[in-house]
Structures are given as C-alpha cells and as structure tokens.
Amino acid sequence: MRRLLVTLVLLGCAKPAEHPHHAHHPHHGPLVHRFEKADEWAKVFDDPARDAWQKPAHVVALMKLEPGSTVVDLGAGTGYFLPFLSQGVGSTGKVLALDVEPDMVRYIRERAVREKLANVEARVIKGDDPELAAASVDRVLIVDTWHHIPERRAYAAKLARALRPHGMIFVVDFTMEAAHGPPKHHRLAPAQVIEELASAGLAAKTVPSELPEQYVVVGQ
Numbered sequence: 028m029r030r031l032l033v034t035l036v037l038l039g040c041a042k043p044a045e046h047p048h049h050a051h052h053p054h055h056g057p058l059v060h061r062f063e064k065a066d067e068w069a070k071v072f073d074d075p076a077r078d079a080w081q082k083p084a085h086v087v088a089l090m091k092l093e094p095g096s097t098v099v100d101l102g103a104g105t106g107y108f109l110p111f112l113s114q115g116v117g118s119t120g121k122v123l124a125l126d127v128e129p130d131m132v133r134y135i136r137e138r139a140v141r142e143k144l145a146n147v148e149a150r151v152i153k154g155d156d157p158e159l160a161a162a163s164v165d166r167v168l169i170v171d172t173w174h175h176i177p178e179r180r181a182y183a184a185k186l187a188r189a190l191r192p193h194g195m196i197f198v199v200d201f202t203m204e205a206a207h208g209p210p211k212h213h214r215l216a217p218a219q220v221i222e223e224l225a226s227a228g229l230a231a232k233t234v235p236s237e238l239p240e241q242y243v244v245v246g247q
C-alpha cells in the first residue's frame with residue numbers, strides 16, 4: 028500500500044483525492060497544489076531508490092557548472108539536488124534554492140547546515156515570480172517542477188531576464204511514457220517546453236541524456 032502511494036505521488040506529486048478540482052479539469056493546465064510537510068516529502072524526494080533513474084550527478088554534469096558561478100534550483104523541494112549543485116559551483120559560487128513552500132525552505136536551510144553546504148541560500152518565492160535580479164544567474168535547474176508553474180510563458184520571460192550572457196535554463200521533466208510522474212494529462216511534451224522557453228527569446232532544444240524517464244530541455 029505504501030509502495031502504491033509512493034508511486035502515485037513520486038515527484039509528479041499528484042494526490043487526486045485531495046485535489047478534486049483537478050478531477051473536474053483534466054486538461055493540460057499546470058498541476059497547482061501545495062507541498063507542505065517537507066519532512067514527509069523528504070521520504071519520497073530523497074528516497075535512495077530515486078537515484079537509479081534520477082541520476083543527479085549526471086544531470087548536474089550536463090549543466091557544466093563552473094566554480095564561482097551562480098546556480099538556481101527552482102522548486103528545490105527538500106534539496107535533493109543541492110549537494111551536487113553546491114559542489115559544482117564550489118566555495119566561491121552560490122546556489123539559490125527557491126521554492127514557494129515555506130516549509131521546504133525551512134527544511135533546506137536546516138539541511139544546508141546539517142550537510143555543511145555553506146554556499147546554499149534558500150528563499151521563499153511567489154508562485155508566479157522567481158524574484159531574481161536581472162542578469163544575476165548563470166544556470167537555472169528546474170526538475171519535476173515546470174509542469175507545476177502557471178503562466179509559463181510569462182514565467183520564462185522572468186527567468187530569461189535573470190540570466191547572465193551565456194546563461195542556461197535546464198528543464199528536466201517526465202516523458203509521457205515514464206512510470207513515475209504526475210498524471211499524464213499534466214505532463215508536458217518537450218516540444219511544448221521548448222516553445223514556452225522560445226517565447227521568452229531563448230534558443231531551446233532537448234539535449235541527449237541518460238535519464239530513462241525524463242527529458243532535458245535547455246534554453247539559452
């Protein structure tokens with residue numbers, strides 16, 4: 028039973044019974060719901076079994092981080108990617124862990140202390156705005172989160188403004204065929220993500236990866 032629940036919620040994070048409005052609107056809209064109780068979500072997001080298909084070291088290697096650079100983890104959740112991002116930018120770099128959920132940000136702050144991730148700064152942001160200064164970041168990582176964001180074209184424009192020259196946005200999300208992930212009507216085809224990033228003036232494309240369940244779209 029627990030395995031079934033985990034499969035249902037794992038990273039797609041749909042709990043249909045708790046979100047009846049989704050059942051009434053089974054369209055391709057964003058999957059907007061709360062992620063409270065970070066300690067509970069940590070059992071799912073930081074399940075060691077996730078590593079086999081999420082391959083965090085591989086994802087972060089694709090980003091080609093440089094020491095001293097600034098990287099954003101948008102929708103950072105419990106901070107699953109933070110150890111890898113923190114190491115990638117080094118002690119002179121900065122990792123901005125952004126999330127709409129105050130309890131996720133509380134959890135990340137405690138995790139950063141616990142795991143000695145001194146270059147990680149966690150911030151609560153608004154659902155429709157990453158609240159980043161113009162030309163302030165080198166990389167943005169968005170894992171299993173883009174499908175939760177409303178008004179994605181407007182959001183992409185805000186992210187594009189925050190990029191430094193040569194900055195890049197990496198969107199990692201579930202394929203239609205993936206065993207994990209949100210209900211299929213909430214999944215986004217990579218072509219749609221590419222179109223949304225392109226609407227903000229970014230050159231976007233899928234890049235090859237070793238991820239068995241997800242695609243990686245890069246906007247530059």
Ligand SMILES: C[S@@+](CC[C@H](N)C(=O)[O-])C[C@H]1O[C@@H](n2cnc3c(N)ncnc32)[C@H](O)[C@@H]1O
Nearest residue numbers: 038062102103104107126127128154170172175
């Ligand atoms: C499925 S979790 C993924 C967490 C993390 N990226 C990972 O891979 O483990 C989605 C996260 O995005 C956050 N989120 C949802 N909507 C958001 C929004 N509009 N802006 C920022 N974060 C958002 C949620 O609170 C949640 O922590």
